[in-house]
Amino acid sequence: MKRFSFLGIICVGISFITAVILCVQTFFLPQSVAAFGNEGMRIVVDAGHGGIDGGVSGVRTGVKESDVNLSIAYALKARLEEMGFEVIMTRKTEAGLYGAPTKGFKRRDMEARQKIIEKASPLAVISIHQNFYSSRSVRGGQVFYNGEQERSGALGEAIQTELNTLYGEIGVKNRGAKAGNYFILECTDFPSVIVECGFLSNPNDDELLCSSTWKGRLSQAIAAGVMGYLSGSFA
Ligand SMILES: [Zn+2]
8 A cells, every 4th residue: 555655656746747847848948939939920022123223134135133033032922921921022013112213222222121121020031132243154043141140141051052952953053152241131130141043144044034934943942941941940
């Protein structure tokens, strides 16, 4: 009898300790998830340039970077929404965000983007651009991140990996994500990256960047990078 109740006490004790551990876990786990949950499942997609600032142009097709950026931004928005994210676009039309096209328009345009980002409190900011380089042979995707911010670096690496896989399929050699000093990266504490989807200075990339199939694949790769980054952040 005595031995029986002794076992009973041990059982109750173990149950109690298990319950305490479970309580502590459920108390602390949502805290770490809440670090993201409080910000909602929002992503800001920023289509670079717009209006009187067309960015660079395709060497073969003459396409304006601002137009390519906007169509990739919309394709990315669709992908991310399919995944359950709420997407906030900075630039929604061909127009820039600067108001009147007068002196200081670029600064006003960038500050308007910053305001949208701060109001959205997003998990990530993805700024879509196209690259241009003096050597026409250079091609592929290139991500820039804020070198002072670990989360921006992790997001940049995750997207770069996916872009390398995509361009690797057509024989383009891998590029590395780079730290850069750009307004859109430094204007906010939310992790922000610039995704240069390809080189408009390379005739092959230029043609690809005008293809809706390729733009769809690029947006899929970028969305996969965002997911890779977020799953790493929650792990
Ligand atoms: Zn650009």
